[in-house]
Amino acid sequence: MKLAQIDQLDRIPVELEEKVRESVLNTFESILSEKLEYVKEENADGPLNGIIGNVTVFNAEHTISLMLAIPKDTALFLSKVFIGIELPFESDDMGDLVGEVSNILAGDVAANVEKVGFRGQSSLPTATRGSDLTLFMPSKPPTKKMKFASDNTSFLLTMVLSESN
Numbered sequence: 001m002k003l004a005q006i007d008q009l010d011r012i013p014v015e016l017e018e019k020v021r022e023s024v025l026n027t028f029e030s031i032l033s034e035k036l037e038y039v040k041e042e043n044a045d046g047p048l049n050g051i052i053g054n055v056t057v058f059n060a061e062h063t064i065s066l067m068l069a070i071p072k073d074t075a076l077f078l079s080k081v082f083i084g085i086e087l088p089f090e091s092d093d094m095g096d097l098v099g100e101v102s103n104i105l106a107g108d109v110a111a112n113v114e115k116v117g118f119r120g121q122s123s124l125p126t127a128t129r130g131s132d133l134t135l136f137m138p139s140k141p142p143t144k145k146m147k148f149a150s151d152n153t154s155f156l157l158t159m160v161l162s163e164s165n
Helices: 014-032 072-083 092-116
Strands: 037-039 048-058 062-071 126-133 143-149 154-163
Touching: 014 037, 014 062, 014 072, 014 092, 014 143, 014 154, 048 072, 048 092, 062 072, 062 092, 072 092, 092 126
Parallel strands: none
Antiparallel strands: 037 143, 048 062, 048 126, 062 154, 143 154
């Protein structure tokens, strides 16, 4: 797969989108030990009361940014299944947990997108916690918003493809 210049793309190539979606399903089903579904929902906008994990997979030409938007209830459940105890939502440990989960996801994404010709490495993750958080990209690069849900969770992933600087 060869990527054109980002300003010539009106959407993320389907091959990349599918590999990222596959990585989300694999990573979270492994962590949650329950079936995760991709929810085809066009309206995945709106403010979030929760925590966001940010991480990228990049190479010299392109960057795939992944913003994992996790509502508070899902974050609490995730801590319970991932480390065995429910972390206080306001704790630094919750930020570390979401950063680690984002890092695991980025590793899977990096390996998976390589199958379609995107060779890259992952960045260090960051986490942001708050209420009325809204994700947006000011320069309007190709973006895909995806919603995922299981019996005990629901979260959003915003994927952005941009040129590396």
